[in-house]
Amino acid sequence: MFENFLSVHDISPYDFTHTMDLSIQIKKNPKHYRTALRNKILAMIFQKPSLRTRMTFEVGMLQLGGSAVYLGPSDIQMGKRETPYDIGKNLERWVDGIMIRTFEHQNVIDLAESTKIPVINALTDLLHPCQALADFLTLKEKKGDLSGLTLAWLGDGNNVCHSLLYTAAKTGTKMRIATPQGYEPKSNIVKQAEEDGKESGSEFVFTNDPSEAAKGADAVYTDTWASMGQENEREERKKIFAPFQVNENLMAQASPGAFFMHCLPAHRGEEVTDAVIDSPASLVYEQAENRLHVQKAILVLLLGK
Ligand code: CP
Ligand code: NVA
Numbered sequence: 001m002f003e004n005f006l007s008v009h010d011i012s013p014y015d016f017t018h019t020m021d022l023s024i025q026i027k028k029n030p031k032h033y034r035t036a037l038r039n040k041i042l043a044m045i046f047q048k049p050s051l052r053t054r055m056t057f058e059v060g061m062l063q064l065g066g067s068a069v070y071l072g073p074s075d076i077q078m079g080k081r082e083t084p085y086d087i088g089k090n091l092e093r094w095v096d097g098i099m100i101r102t103f104e105h106q107n108v109i110d111l112a113e114s115t116k117i118p119v120i121n122a123l124t125d126l127l128h129p130c131q132a133l134a135d136f137l138t139l140k141e142k143k144g145d146l147s148g149l150t151l152a153w154l155g156d157g158n159n160v161c162h163s164l165l166y167t168a169a170k171t172g173t174k175m176r177i178a179t180p181q182g183y184e185p186k187s188n189i190v191k192q193a194e195e196d197g198k199e200s201g202s203e204f205v206f207t208n209d210p211s212e213a214a215k216g217a218d219a220v221y222t223d224t225w226a227s228m229g230q231e232n233e234r235e236e237r238k239k240i241f242a243p244f245q246v247n248e249n250l251m252a253q254a255s256p257g258a259f260f261m262h263c264l265p266a267h268r269g270e271e272v273t274d275a276v277i278d279s280p281a282s283l284v285y286e287q288a289e290n291r292l293h294v295q296k297a298i299l300v301l302l303l304g305k
Contacts, residue, residue: 004112005130006109006120007129008163009189016170019133019297020136020140020297022297022300022301023137023293026297030063033064036064036300037064037066037096039065039066040066040097040303041061041068041095041097042061042097043071043098044057045098045102047102048073048228048229051264052288053130054070056291056295057295059292063292064296064300066299079107086114087114088119089114095117097299097302098118098119098120099120099122101122101124102124103124105124120295120298123159125229126189127162128162128163131263132160132163132164133167133294134288134290134295135261135287136167137293137294139173139259142259147171147173148174150218151174151218152176152214153177153221154179154222154250155179155183155271156179156183156223156224157177157179157183159227160223161177161185165189166193169194171200171202172197172202174203176207176213177204181208210250217255218254219260219283220258220260225237225241238270241271245273246276259281259283260277262287263287
């Protein structure tokens with residue numbers, strides 16, 4: 001069984017399936033897990049803002065009979081006031097697990113190496129694994145079998161895109177990724193996902209043409225064009241990414257009945273139009289709800305030992 005949840009790539013196919021199955025069980029029968037983490041405490045380190053992640057981890061701990069302590073950007077000032085190593089060495093004396101949202105992925109690795117309590121990655125510049133699990137749970141609920149499905153990604157080859165690649169590789173889902181030139185997902189992550197995907201039969205296509213990615217896809221996924229920490233590039237990116245907007249024309253190229261997905265927060269009128277995000281094809285609030293269920297499963301598996 002896994003000891004930390006830093007990346008979908010790190011967990012075995014068995015642990016992946018087990019986590020997804022437990023998420024479904026917890027969603028179906030939440031009362032059964034009401035005391036699963038009684039007296040357990042989660043420290044939540046946030047160096048970036050959040051609605052969904054903050055709410056779903058805190059509410060998740062409360063629903064499991066435990067509690068959570070929020071540490072905001074000005075509290076511990078990781079890397080400035082104290083190193084990830086010293087933070088981990090302190091926190092393990094008081095709490096049962098750590099959830100962290102930060103910039104550099106290396107900080108999460110350093111934190112996990114410093115401490116004997118489990119560490120959960122709640123978004124770095126590189127990865128957003130909890131989001132990807134919730135997204136694939138959402139797709140599974142809608143489509144049943146995930147293998148053979150085609151998921152189109154339009155926009156930036158960012159943290160969410162990276163984690164979706166790793167997750168698609170576990171489930172045999174095909175992905176077609178359309179980004180502007182120079183904004184492709186990182187080549188080492190692509191290589192690892194392709195390697196992982198050999199076993200499950202997933203295939204990946206990379207293109208700079210939004211229509212090529214969308215054509216015949218079962219779901220179309222996009223995210224902000226400027227992630228947290230890239231705010232100063234926002235105006236420049238708006239111009240570069242404009243052809244990658246998910247609008248009704250684009251959705252019309254996908255498979256009939258194709259779903260629209262977004263991790264949120266959305267910038268309406270930029271990466272997606274109101275007509276698409278508010279349409280019956282949109283799964284965005286289901287995805288947000290499923291953050292709660294998958295994270296409760298991860299918490300039970302890691303803190304409930
Ligand atoms: N999708 C997501 O992680 O949302 P927050 O940034 O609001 O947590
Ligand atoms: N790519 C976005 C995801 C937000 C949940 C960001 O990192 O800001």
